[in-house]
Amino acid sequence: MRGFRDYLPAQMNARLKMIATIRSVYERYGFQPLDTPAQEFRVTLMGYGEENTKQIFAFQNPEEEDVALRFDLTVPLARVVAQYPDLVMPFRRYQVAPVWRADKPDPGRFREFIQFDLDAVGVSSLAADAEILCAMYDTLKALGIERFSIRFSDRKVLNSLLDFAGITHERSHSMFRILDKLDKIGLDGVAAELTKGRVDASGDTIPGLGLDANQVGRIKEFIALPKGKRREALRSLEKLFAGVGSAKEAIAELTFICDSLDALGISEQNVQLDLSIARGLDYYTGPVFEASLDDAPEFGSVFGGGRYDGLVERFLGRTIPAVGASIGVDRLFAAMEKLGLHEFAPSTAKVIVTIMEPGQLAEYQKLARELREAGVNTEMYLGDEKSLGKQLQYANRQQIPLAIIIGSDEFARGEVTIKNLKLGGQLQDRKKAAHGKEREEWLALSRTVQQTCPLTRCVEEVKKMLAV
C-alpha cells in the first residue's frame, strides 16, 4: 500500500536495538513511559494549522462519532494531562508509537511512521529545556553518531524580529513558515516569498507576503547573524536587537540555556545557537531545537522540539508549561543506515540444531530445550530440507553462528559435532597454504571450526564457543 512498509526481521532487529538505546537514555534522565490509543476524537486533533487537519486519517466509530488516527504524540499528551487531574507534576514521560498522516507519499515519506517523544509537563524552569537538549545530545551519541548538529533558538526571538522589521504580529504565522524554508529554498527563495511570491520547481505559484524592501532588508540582516559559537551569536543578536524592547526576554532565555549547556559540558561543535530556526508548528512559545546529522544532511531534521506553554491550556482552560522533543525514528533510522551504523542481523539465534535422523526427534528436542534453559538462543531446524548441506545453508542465510550436528554415527558414539559456521566461512575464504606460518594459522583456524564432544557436554561446549 502506498506510504506503508513492512519491517522484516533484519530491519526490525536493528530498529529494536535503536529504540532500546533511546529508551535507556530517556530513562537515565528519569523519563517514564506512557501509551495512548491510536484513535482520538477528531475534535481533539483539530486546530493545529489547516495542513494537519487535511493530513488526518478520519472516520466514524460504531457510535457514529468522528474519530481519527493521531498524527503526533504531543496532542495526545496534552489531552492526557488535561484528563487526569491527579497526575503528579512534573509529568516527565516518553512515548514511542506510530503516528499516521494522510500525506502525499514520497520516497522516504510515509503515511505511518514511528515517533519517539520525550516531554516534561508542569515545568516552567528553562533548566528542563536545557535538559532536553542534553538528552538529545546523549541520545545521538549513544546511537553511535559522532558528527551531528543540534541547533537551537527561541520562538520569542522571531517575535522580536517582527518588531525589529516593523511587521504586524498577525502575519507571524506566514512569515515563520517562510523563514523555516531557508534550508530548502535558500535566501533568494525566502526573499521572493516575503515579497512578490515565486513559482516553485513543480510549477506551482506560491503567493508572496507583500513585504517592502526595507522590511526584507531587516530580515536579511537578521538571517546574516553569525551561527555557531553560542556566545558570539548571542552577542550579535543583543547588538542587532538593542533597540527592540521585546527582545530582552528572548535574550535572557537564550543566555540561561547557554549557561546550562556550559555547565553540562556540551560542546559547541554539537550544540549551536542558530537564530534562523523557527519550527513549523504553531504551538511553540519559547526555546526551539532541531538536530541533523552532519554526514547525512539530506535527511533534514531527525529530532526536534521546543517549549509549548500554551498547548495544555487548549484542553484544560489553564496554563501548564511544557517542553519536549521528538525523534522521527524512521527518518533517523534511514540516516543511520546511510552512515553504516546498523547491524542487520536476520536472526538473533546463536545455535541451530540440525535434524539428521528424524527418528531421533526426541533427542534433538531435549538438546534444544537444554540449550534454551541454559540461556542460549536456539533454533531447531523444522523446515522441509532433509540434507545437512541445505540445513546449513539456511543457517548461513540466517547468520546463525553455530550448528549442532548429530548423525547416526554421533548417536552411536553418544557424541555431538558443533560447527562454527562463521569461522567456517572465513576458512573457505582463506586458501589452505602449503607451508610456513600461513599453513599453521590455517590449521589452527580449521581446528576451531568444528569440534566433537560427548552429548552430555554439548551445552557447556557451546557456551564456551560463543564466549570467544
Add this chain to the structure above:
Amino acid sequence: MRGFRDYLPAQMNARLKMIATIRSVYERYGFQPLDTPAQEFRVTLMGYGEENTKQIFAFQNPEEEDVALRFDLTVPLARVVAQYPDLVMPFRRYQVAPVWRADKPDPGRFREFIQFDLDAVGVSSLAADAEILCAMYDTLKALGIERFSIRFSDRKVLNSLLDFAGITHERSHSMFRILDKLDKIGLDGVAAELTKGRVDASGDTIPGLGLDANQVGRIKEFIALPKGKRREALRSLEKLFAGVGSAKEAIAELTFICDSLDALGISEQNVQLDLSIARGLDYYTGPVFEASLDDAPEFGSVFGGGRYDGLVERFLGRTIPAVGASIGVDRLFAAMEKLGLHEFAPSTAKVIVTIMEPGQLAEYQKLARELREAGVNTEMYLGDEKSLGKQLQYANRQQIPLAIIIGSDEFARGEVTIKNLKLGGQLQDRKKAAHGKEREEWLALSRTVQQTCPLTRCVEEVKKMLAV
C-alpha cells in the same frame, strides 16, 4: 473514548517488563521480530467469518481505496509471506502490536488491544506445533505464573466427530462455534443450541442447529471423554472413534504431540489434552491450543493458537503450512494483576537531585550529569516547589529511593547529603524504642537513612547505597 485506554507510567512500566519477558522467551526459541502497518487493504482482511468483517474499523485513504485497521496479526503475516517471495523458510517470526476491533465495548473488552504473536511459517512438521506449546509453557512460567492450564486438541478430531455423529461437513462451522461455547454456556446450553435453539441472558433468541437426539447423544459421549492425563484422554478417543476412518490422522497427530511433550519434560499438570477445544476461527486445520490461568479462570483464554495450513494459500494460491499462537497481552496483564504479579513502579529513576539553591543550578546540573554518566537513572527536580519537604514528597510519590540534598551549608562545606527515602519511610513506621535491642536496631537503621559525604565522592556513595 469508549473501548480505549491510556496507560500511565506505573502500568506501562509493568507492561513493558511483561513484554520484554515474553520477547526474551520467543528469542530463546529463535523467533525473530516483524512489523507490519496498522492499515491493510480491506479486501485483505475480509473472509474470516462475517463477525470479523463487522468488527473492522474501515475507511478510505486519500486515493479512495477501501482500507481498514488490522484486527489481528495473523492475516497480515499471511499477506507478508505471500508478498515477499524471497523470504527464507521456515519463517519464524514474532510480532507485538496493537489490533483494533469495532466490538461493543464491555468492562475488560476493548477496541484497541495488544497482541503478541509467534508463528512458524513453512513448517509441516508437527515438531513446530510441539515447540509452540513448549514456548507457551515457558512464557507463562517466565511471567511468574505457576498454576496455568494449556489445553490442546486437533481440529481434525472435530471433523471426525462430524463423521461419528453423522453430521454433514457443511455444518461444521456452526457446530464448532457452538462447541466452543461449552465453558461459557454449559452442556445444557450447547445441547439446546445444537437442537432447537435457546434464549440467552440478554433475551436474544439463538436459533438451533436442528440436530436429532441420536446426534446430540453422540456429541455428548464425545464431550464426556476424560480430560487431563494426555495418554488416558488419547486412549479414550481411540476407543470412541474406533469405527471412524477419518480419525486415524487426528490420533496420529495428537500422539506425535504427546510424544514431543514427554520428550520435552512438560508436565501433565500444565499441558493437557482436552478434546473439547475448538477455537472459533475458521482457518485452523490441525492442532489447536489455548491457555488459561487456574487462579484467574474468569479471564478465559489468555493465549491460544493452532495450525493453519490453508491461510497463506488464500493470498498466494499455493499452500504454505503454518502454526502459531497469540497472547492477548491486555487480558493476560489484567489476569496477572489480579494475581499480584505486577510491580507498579511510577518511576524507574533511582535518584532525585533536589534543588535547594536555585542560584547554584549549574552545580546541580553537573552532579545530575555525573550520576547519569555513571549509569544511574537520575531525575533532577524541575517542578515549581521550592521547599525540600515538597520536593521529597514528590520523590516519595514517584517511589524514587534516594534523594540528594545540597543546601547552602553543604555548599559551604563542599558536601552533599544523600537520603534513603525508602528506609526513611520504614524508620517513620517504626517507633524509636527507649532501650535494649530494639533501640540498637532503630539507631542502626537511622544511621543508614541519611549520609553526608564530600561532593566529589557523591557518585561513588550513591552507587554503594543502591547496591545494598
